[in-house]
Amino acid sequence: MPKFNIFWMYGLIVLFLLSVYWFNQDGGVAQEVNWTQFENIVKQGGVKSITVYSNKNLAEAVLEDSVAQKVFKDLPAQPLGSKMSTAKVTAQIPSSDKFEDNVKQWREQGVFTGDVKYDQASDFSMVIWTFGPIILLVALWFFMFRKMNGGAGGGGGIFSVGKSKARLFDKDNANKVTFQDVAGLAEAKVEIAEIVDFLKNPKHYTELGGKIPKGALLVGPPGTGKTLLAKAVAGEADVPFFSMSGSDFVEMFVGVGASRVRDLFRQAKEKAPCIVFIDEIDAVGRARGNKASLGGNDERESTLNQLLTEMDGFGSNSGVIILAATNRADILDKALLRAGRFDRQIYVELPELSDRKEIFQVHLRDVKTDGSVDLDLLSRQTPGFSGADIANVCNEAALIAARHKKQAVQRQDFMDAIDRIVGGLEKRSKVITEEERRSIAIHEAGHATVSWHLRYGDPLIKVTIVPRGKALGAAWYLPEERQIEPKQALLDKICSLMAGRVAEDMFLGFIDTGALNDLERATKIAYAMVTYYGMSDKLPNISYYDTSGEAYGFTKPYSESRAQAIDEEVQAIIDSQYERARQILNQYQSGHHQLADLLQQREVIYTEDAERIFGPRQWKSRTEEALKDAPADADVPVVPADDTVSVTPPPFEQAYDNSSNITHPHGNDSI
Numbered sequence: 001m002p003k004f005n006i007f008w009m010y011g012l013i014v015l016f017l018l019s020v021y022w023f024n025q026d027g028g029v030a031q032e033v034n035w036t037q038f039e040n041i042v043k044q045g046g047v048k049s050i051t052v053y054s055n056k057n058l059a060e061a062v063l064e065d066s067v068a069q070k071v072f073k074d075l076p077a078q079p080l081g082s083k084m085s086t087a088k089v090t091a092q093i094p095s096s097d098k099f100e101d102n103v104k105q106w107r108e109q110g111v112f113t114g115d116v117k118y119d120q121a122s123d124f125s126m127v128i129w130t131f132g133p134i135i136l137l138v139a140l141w142f143f144m145f146r147k148m149n150g151g152a153g154g155g156g157g158i159f160s161v162g163k164s165k166a167r168l169f170d171k172d173n174a175n176k177v178t179f180q181d182v183a184g185l186a187e188a189k190v191e192i193a194e195i196v197d198f199l200k201n202p203k204h205y206t207e208l209g210g211k212i213p214k215g216a217l218l219v220g221p222p223g224t225g226k227t228l229l230a231k232a233v234a235g236e237a238d239v240p241f242f243s244m245s246g247s248d249f250v251e252m253f254v255g256v257g258a259s260r261v262r263d264l265f266r267q268a269k270e271k272a273p274c275i276v277f278i279d280e281i282d283a284v285g286r287a288r289g290n291k292a293s294l295g296g297n298d299e300r301e302s303t304l305n306q307l308l309t310e311m312d313g314f315g316s317n318s319g320v321i322i323l324a325a326t327n328r329a330d331i332l333d334k335a336l337l338r339a340g341r342f343d344r345q346i347y348v349e350l351p352e353l354s355d356r357k358e359i360f361q362v363h364l365r366d367v368k369t370d371g372s373v374d375l376d377l378l379s380r381q382t383p384g385f386s387g388a389d390i391a392n393v394c395n396e397a398a399l400i401a402a403r404h405k406k407q408a409v410q411r412q413d414f415m416d417a418i419d420r421i422v423g424g425l426e427k428r429s430k431v432i433t434e435e436e437r438r439s440i441a442i443h444e445a446g447h448a449t450v451s452w453h454l455r456y457g458d459p460l461i462k463v464t465i466v467p468r469g470k471a472l473g474a475a476w477y478l479p480e481e482r483q484i485e486p487k488q489a490l491l492d493k494i495c496s497l498m499a500g501r502v503a504e505d506m507f508l509g510f511i512d513t514g515a516l517n518d519l520e521r522a523t524k525i526a527y528a529m530v531t532y533y534g535m536s537d538k539l540p541n542i543s544y545y546d547t548s549g550e551a552y553g554f555t556k557p558y559s560e561s562r563a564q565a566i567d568e569e570v571q572a573i574i575d576s577q578y579e580r581a582r583q584i585l586n587q588y589q590s591g592h593h594q595l596a597d598l599l600q601q602r603e604v605i606y607t608e609d610a611e612r613i614f615g616p617r618q619w620k621s622r623t624e625e626a627l628k629d630a631p632a633d634a635d636v637p638v639v640p641a642d643d644t645v646s647v648t649p650p651p652f653e654q655a656y657d658n659s660s661n662i663t664h665p666h667g668n669d670s671i
Contacts, residue, residue, distance in 0.1 A: 013136055031089050038091035039102070041067060042112055049114040050103070054096045062114075063087045176235035182228055183362040184355025184387070188346050191216065192229060195321055196237045199273050213343035215311060215322035217281075219329040220348030223388030226325035229348065230277045233323065240274040242267065246283030249303050257284065257303030265310040265320065272319030281324040287333045304333060312340040330547070350386055353379055353481070359387050363394040372411040381461075382418065383481055393417050422476075423468040432472070437600055439504065440465045440473040443514055445596035446503025447475045450584050451496040452610055455619050456489035458496075463595075464604045472514065487535045490525055495577040495584075497522040502581045503592065522577075526570040536569045588614065 033041070038059065041047060046067025051060045068087035093099045096118070106112035179189055198205050198212040205212060218226040234241035244264065249257040268276050284303045311322060324342065326332065336342065351359055357379040364373075382390065396417035401409040432440075444463050451457040458477035465473040482489070501515040529535040532545040544557050556563065585592055591613045598613075599605050611617075 013140075016136075033089050033091050035091050035093065038089060041089060042106055043109070045111045047112055047114060049117070050112075051117045051119055052093070052096060052099060053119055055120050057093050057095060058090060059093045059099060060088055060090045063089065177228065177231040178235045179232050181235075181362065182225060182232045183358035184351045185225055185229060185348060186355075188218070188229060188348050189232075191344060191346050192233055193236070195275075195323075196233055199237055199239045199275070199321070202273070212321065214320075214340060215324065215342040216344045216346055217329065217337070217342040218323065218325040218346050218348055220327060221350060221386060222327050223386035224348045224350060225387045226327075226348050227279055228387070230279070230323055230325060233275060234277070237275060240268075240271040242271075242274065242276045244276070244278055246278055246280045246285070249284050249307075250300070257299055258306035261303060261306040261310055268320045273321075274319070275321050275323060277323040277325075279325050281336075282326045282328040282331055285324075285326070285332045285336050287331055304336070308333075308335055308341065311336075350384060351390075353383075356382055356385065356390060359390045360394070363391050367394055367398050368408050370408040370410055373409070373414065374411060377411075378414055381478065383479060389421070392421060396420055419468075423471065423474055425468065432467070436472070437465060438596075439508060439512060440514065441596045441600040442503050442507050442592075443500040444473045444475050445592050445599055446499040446501075446581075446585060447496060448595060448605075448610055449503075449588055449592045449614070450499035450581050451475075451477065452614050452617060453584055453588065454492040454496060456486070456492040457617075457619075459617075460607050460610050462604065462606055463599060465599055466603050487529070487533075490529055490533075490535070491573070491577060494522045494525055494574065495581050497525075498574070498578045499581040499585065502578060502585055506582065506585060507592075507596075522574060523570070526573045527566070529573065530566050530569045536566075536573075538569055539565060 038061065041061065041063065044067055046064040048062045048064060050062075052058070053060070065087075103112065103116055179193065182189065195212065195216060202212075218229060220226055230243070234243070242264065249260050264276065268274050284300060284307065286300070286304075288301050288304065322342070329337075329345065337345070357375050360375050360378055364375075378393075382393065385393070393414065394417075397409050397413040400416050400420075401413045404413075406413070444465060448460055448463050452460060458479040461476045461478050463473075463475045468474060497518045500518050501511060504511050504515070530539060532543050534541040534543050536542075539562075546557075558566070594613050595605065595610065598609060
């Protein structure tokens with residue numbers, strides 16, 4: 001069906017007016033005369049026919065052409081016989097009976113020989129022409145009013161633009177989410193469940209003099225389940241739940257945001273006790289600056305001021321609990337975070353190993369899998385993945401299995417899905433010369449060799465020289481999930497990063513641009529050690545890190561001489577680790593060459609290949625111990641030389657780039 005257009009309305013109005021004009025006139029011209037003039041015209045013998053409307057005592061006579069020319073001086077020169085040129089006169093008659101006598105007299109005199117018809121006059125034409133334009137104007141006004149209601153300010157229209165857009169959920173909602181649908185987040189669910197329990201059993205808390213927090217702020221990285229946790233609160237609580245986004249308060253009209261805040265809390269107070277959830281509150285809760293706005297009035301600040309007043313102002317706001325979610329808590333206004341408004345800040349962190357296993361179980365409910373899928377292995381090989389990332393892995397694995405016409409999703413499909421998400425698609429069609437393949441193989445073998453012999457080196461999972469995404473070659477490791485990083489771990493990481501450039505210099509005799517990402521990451525770690533963590537020998541125990549992001553602005557918190565000292569310390573750290581990597585590669589030169597040759601031949605090597613060349617690692621991390629204790633079918637297989645099966649690349653240790661800077665979305669550039 002074609003979409004409705006307002007111009008159709010104009011066309012219908014024009015057609016209606018034309019039809020009324022056409023069907024309510026029989027053509028020609030008409031003139032009203034008195035009874036005496038009417039009799040004189042008839043006696044002149046110039047009347048063809050007469051129509052009598054008895055209900056109005058009105059007579060209408062159709063004139064002959066000769067008489068019509070005298071009566072109507074301005075008649076058009078066209079033939080009077082056509083319909084559009086008929087001349088008529090009308091006159092009020094005393095009565096129908098007396099008019100009949102006059103007709104008989106005219107017939108006897110021979111002045112009138114035409115037909116006489118008796119009819120009832122209709123008032124429809126007069127009503128249409130009198131009230132039709134008014135009715136059309138009123139209808140058009142209502143039509144435009146409804147269009148304005150649907151267009152301005154959302155569904156409420158221009159006259160309700162200040163109304164709240166919050167959606168109300170209750171316990172009878174069909175598609176509700178409960179705490180069973182939220183995997184992991186054990187600590188966050190405890191605090192949220194306490195709020196829900198208070199709303200269900202308030203006396204249990206008030207008898208001891210306790211007061212429930214007025215607000216709770218969910219803080220965490222994107223994709224960790226903040227909004228899902230709020231939906232679970234709506235499903236668990238037997239109280240009204242208002243859901244609204246922070247951007248819903250923003251509108252182009254002045255004062256609309258504050259008006260919507262007032263209307264939201266008015267509705268909440270009427271439904272109290274209830275929960276109000278504001279998603280992405282940083283849209284309106286950003287810290288107020290000292291600079292005056294250009295327009296003299298900042299709409300966002302007005303909205304924030306009204307929100308602060310409603311949450312804990314002069315008026316009472318009992319029974320209304322505010323939940324909010326953001327991943328930018330550092331930019332929120334301090335007045336919004338104080339006790340009495342958001343009493344609690346609930347941190348929703350990236351899931352740990354056990355949490356990731358629970359998340360996989362939730363997302364695999366609707367995925368048809370076979371017995372080869374090992375949740376423990378998947379959980380260990382996805383460190384740093386958020387709940388949304390794990391959901392994406394499950395969906396991508398199902399798509400890969402469907403693409404290969406499989407009856408169920410297998411373990412290898414999950415491995416390929418994680419490879420696809422972390423590194424991108426394999427690009428086997430990319431043209432690479434044999435010299436470039438040799439350079440990439442030596443570079444990646446250098447990373448693998450040095451990392452294998454370092455105390456805090458991450459366990460090797462896979463090394464490939466198949467182009468993937470923006471990288472020409474990649475090495476994936478399985479890092480140990482530590483809460484704190486010792487200084488030696490950071491130095492070992494820099495050493496392994498520099499190993500690719502060292503291998504090129506030692507065994508090729510030249511260096512290339514492939515180490516761009518390695519150098520960038522190593523430099524960031526070195527600067528963080530000196531300026532953030534106070535791990536420098538010459539500049540110990542000093543940190544220039546600003547958690548608020550507001551203290552320093554565009555100025556450096558140190559002098560030029562201190563900046564020079566920082567640069568010298570960073571260069572010294574990188575130089576020392578460069579020489580350290582050179583010593584390790586010189587010591588295990590033969591093993592490096594074997595690994596590079598195998599990599600150039602097979603394009604993909606795994607942990608077992610490195611262990612066969614260098615022997616077992618001297619140091620075992622907790623992750624390696626867990627992999628060693630895993631079932632036999634969970635081990636990473638050794639594939640034939642021509643096999644290109646991918647093994648899961650964890651997100652924390654992104655592929656070492658050999659072409660350009662590749663940044664994984666789960667990485668942390670601030671070290």
